[in-house]
Amino acid sequence: MTKPLYLSKLQLKAELDRCLNCPSKPCMSACPVSCNPQEFIQAAKKGNFAEAVEAITRTNPMGQTCGLICPDKFCMKACTRSHIDFAIQIPKVQATILEQTRQKTPATIQVTTRRHPLAAVIGAGPAGIAAAAEWTRLGGSVTLFEAKDRIGGALNMIPKTRLPHEVIEKDWLFLKNRPYIELRLKTPIHAPENLLNQNYDAVIVATGEPLCQKLNIPGEEWCLSYMDYLSDPSAYPAKGKVAVIGGGNVAADCALTAKSLGAQHVDMFVRRRLADMKISKSECLMLIDRFVNISALTSPVSILREEKYLTLTVRKNQYIDNVLTPLTETDTPLKGFDLVIRAIGSHSSEKKICERLIYAGDCKTGGSTIVEALASGQKAAYNLFHQLFKRKSPNVRR
């Protein structure tokens, strides 16, 4: 059974009541966008939801999306209650406050207005959206170019059970200063630097990591990339046996998606130890709950197509003197897979250094989390604006 995404009224009240109103605000210090849970929790506790929403959206342009998918390693890890009993479910509290308030007050239609300085932001994922929000907060306007037909970037690959895609739209519709952002969907930009000759004062590139890491093994052509799979899982065989290569949260999403679509048997192959897997406790519990088999210290060696099915040969690894060492004599062919999916990471294309142009988000820092991509987008816009215009900005946070 899938867990509800939001807290019930009673659960919300219980979580708000547990907050200790810590003067040192460890939850805020741990948040990459410096969101202040203590402030929005105390406002909501007094029944002042409008003030709570203002506190969340002041620093986070995608507060509801973050509330559903932020990992527990930021505010929750820092929450004082985690040293007493267990941490307040801060992200869920945040998502619930926004969902409840937004249900009551629908977003208004806004007409696009232009003002200078004008920035071009390339990519409407979290980093691009945050960069656009920050640039307009500082007084400029933005053209936001997106190659695909919708906003959200890599967030669109997250299974709907964790993140319904309308939540991304909702954050966008409630974005502050949206009239100063012109969104151009289905508009890929191949030479961002050329925009500087077209009336744009600055360019922020936030194109994410569009290239999947390869396995570099024989038979790789039979293997599906996680991007192809998660972009449209229903296009691939739903039943039978699925192998997922990788041990992070993207691999976990592939395994859970395959299971939810009816795969009888899902195997995850992880190069390092179980303890090294980059997944949260709740994702780990979900994998166990859905009977996903995890083979740790196991690497793929080759993929062979035999009639309808794929044979994946795997090799065991062992730590010898702290070095991960493949044990060649352990090669084992595993037959009968309908799908083999690789989810071992991604990377971005080459970056050009150019004046008045800056990079942000996963294309700059490598694969991260939504809130780190947001923080990177904000920082890029803030730094570039000040570098170019040397204006004093309102509410300097960094």
Ligand SMILES: Cc1cc2nc3c(=O)[nH]c(=O)nc-3n(C[C@H](O)[C@H](O)[C@H](O)COP(=O)(O)OP(=O)(O)OC[C@H]3O[C@@H](n4cnc5c(N)ncnc54)[C@H](O)[C@@H]3O)c2cc1C
């Ligand atoms: C399956 C999966 C599960 C995840 N789960 C979580 C999670 O649970 N929690 C979490 O915090 N993070 C999670 N993440 C990570 C998170 O989604 C990313 O860190 C974040 O989306 C990165 O934001 P970004 O804006 O830098 O890049 P992206 O989100 O990749 O956005 C880049 C955008 O740029 C566009 N673009 C690319 N090239 C061009 C071009 N030439 N012209 C115009 N537009 C272009 C792309 O279409 C895209 O919309 C997950 C990622 C994946 C793939």
Ligand code: SF4
């Ligand atoms: S750390 Fe936890 S208890 Fe303290 S203010 Fe933040 S949410 Fe409340």
